[in-house]
Amino acid sequence: MPALKKQRIDLRLNEYDKNLIEEAAAMTNQSVSQFMVSTASERAAEVIEQHRRMVLNEESWNRVMDAISNPAEPNERLKRAAKRLQDME
Template identity: 35%
Template sequence: MPRAAGTKDDRLQVRLDAASKSVLQRAASYRHKTVSQFVLATAMEEAEKVIRESEVVTLSSPDWTLFYEALTNPPAPNTALRKAFATYQKTNG
């Protein structure tokens, strides 16, 4: 029988001391969630934050202007770039 979309079949086990568990239970109760719901929601928020910080580049207005200018009006290839491209073509083309 096929599983329904969104079915939760994977588990993640965490070992923790009694004091940590008590803090998580207390925090979860303030959010009206189970400890599992609280830990998953909090971990997902932090995971998404870490991913954004690692994968998204944010530029200031002056930096964006420089970046855009380099993309729209790139400088002519110099000798080193032409040589590197020739080497690339020999090995890959």
């Protein structure tokens, strides 16, 4: 298995942010790099999860389920789009 190549991200911080991050890293017994990677990775996972997941109220959920169970007949515009897609293949 090939070794993982470490990647680098360079940041420019104001003094306040730098000191804040250094203090938080020290409080969690991590290096600044470890703290920043773990914190950024956790936040990135949260953002990705929020954008991948859709939360619906009960009425919206019922409308989606109804549309899946009882799909509308394709209109002319949808038929033309499907034909164009088929012609591209």
